[in-house]
Amino acid sequence: MASAMQYVESACAKCGREHSHTENHEYEYKDTVDDDMNCHICLAPILDPLDTKCGHTFCDLCITQTVKAIKMCPLDRKPTRIEELRESNYAFKRLLDKLKVECPNCSAGMERGQLEGHLQGRCRSKRVRCTYAGCQWNGPEREHADHVETCEFGFKNASIKNGAKTTIEFEMEEGELIGISVVGGNETPLIAIMVQEVFQNGAAKRDKRLKAGDIILKVNDMDIQDVQHVVAKNALSSAKGTIKLMVYREQREMDKFSSNLELKRVSIMKNKGVPLGISISGKKKQPGVFIVNVTPDSVAARDRRLKAHDRIVEVNGRRVNQIPPARVSELFKQNNRQINLLIAREKSEQSRRNSKDFESSVAAEATYQPLRLAVIPRARAEKTVVIKKCSSSEKLGMSLAGGISPKVNIPIYVSKIGPDGCVGRSGQLNVGDIILAVDGKKLSDLSHQECLDKVQKANKNSRQVSFKVIEADDIENGGNGNSYHPSWLKWLALPPQIDNSKKVSLQKAKEESLGFIITGGIDSSHGPQPIFIQTVMPGGVAYKSKLLKCGDIIVKVNDNPLTRVSHEQALQVLRGVKEKADLVIKSWPGTLV
């Protein structure tokens, strides 16, 4: 925030606001002022009163400028000259100086005559201006953060800071996408929508701010913190022109918790028939989930260790940083007898914010609409189709995508079918079908070009080509002339016989953590799930290796399978890693938006 702030050096020493010397001081009066004390030119309480010969009183600036211009008293039109204006009597000036005003910087109340001294001495708050290009705002320092949050000029310039919510705005060219891939959605254990990759040559890349791992909280004011994948996909891909995104970037690995926070582990035994008594909520500016209050006489109240404004970092071993409060409350219900919490509390009571910071709160034991189950891979039948051609030289009339590259490993699939080609005419293949083999030759573990060569070879000088395929289930898009790109969920739902797992090795110092947060497990609130990487902590071991992305599935760690383990068991395996972690992961491309 400091980058968008500058102290206002030119603020008036007397009234604390910025105005030119040809304008009156500006005061915020606390009470209604008797009309006799108002200037009939500027209609505000008189400043530096001057009397006219005809017995009227105005502000020095007001009457001087008026007499210069019209050479008469504006009230009774009696001819008046500047030299005839006289200072008002001392008693009247004192009365005016006693009017109650508010300090524009710290809101303290005082007499008007005292403000100048207050501004130079006791007032702790300074006047600052917003430095975003084009923005005219200036105000008290304490209101600056609020302003920056809503500053239209800031969205174009604000830099995304670790551990804070930031709104950014950038332009997309006609027909252009944002140019990122996303993973997550509330039907997956990630819940949040996260950027998996920022593509070269896209709107996001031009803007330069969005990074892999960023969580997208809002798209053009639509909240996507707790929506299904396809809802987020539609919101993101339908954006045009100027797009506004509210994003959260995880704190850096080393400064996860500032030193004025103390971390506490609290285990609470539930008591049948007695409410748990914890209300939780998000905060407007800070990420995370906080305790709003503890109900008197509840289990939590009797325990006495939890307080309002405590931040909930973990529930039963699960990090809840990016999870909406309503979903966090579901975790409270999970473990039957005991709840284990990791709490972060600010050490100084004074630095605790007030209750206005909270968004709407939810009770920990309330019931929410259950999350729809994530797509689960299920076996699907393979079939062989034979495409008959009109002539041996005819082209097949379809496009293929996929194959192994240094970056991704995805099976070969049909991305486009021309309606008039022989594939289109046959009606036997669909966009999204995965091709396992052509004329009996397997296409797995080959690069895209190698696959194309095999298909070409089979097609050349032949009257028919056979394809072994796994049929697409339902198709989300495609068929409208564009190439079909499977969404992240489509990849997750692929039958288990399609395996794109790969090995990656991470090297770390003994006391270091691997630098990522996991979610999922057989005890997930979504039903049995694999272990997903939720967050790669910026600056950590995994982050520097560039080998892991949010949304990746961890299959194995140093020969310990993580395919059917609880969240806690997975944590134990990962904590047991000393210096080297050989991981087997499945990394599916995110959804293009």
Ligand SMILES: [Zn+2]
């Ligand atoms: Zn002033």
Ligand SMILES: [Zn+2]
């Ligand atoms: Zn005036």
Ligand SMILES: [Zn+2]
């Ligand atoms: Zn007059």
Ligand SMILES: [Zn+2]
């Ligand atoms: Zn003040």
Ligand SMILES: [Zn+2]
């Ligand atoms: Zn501004």
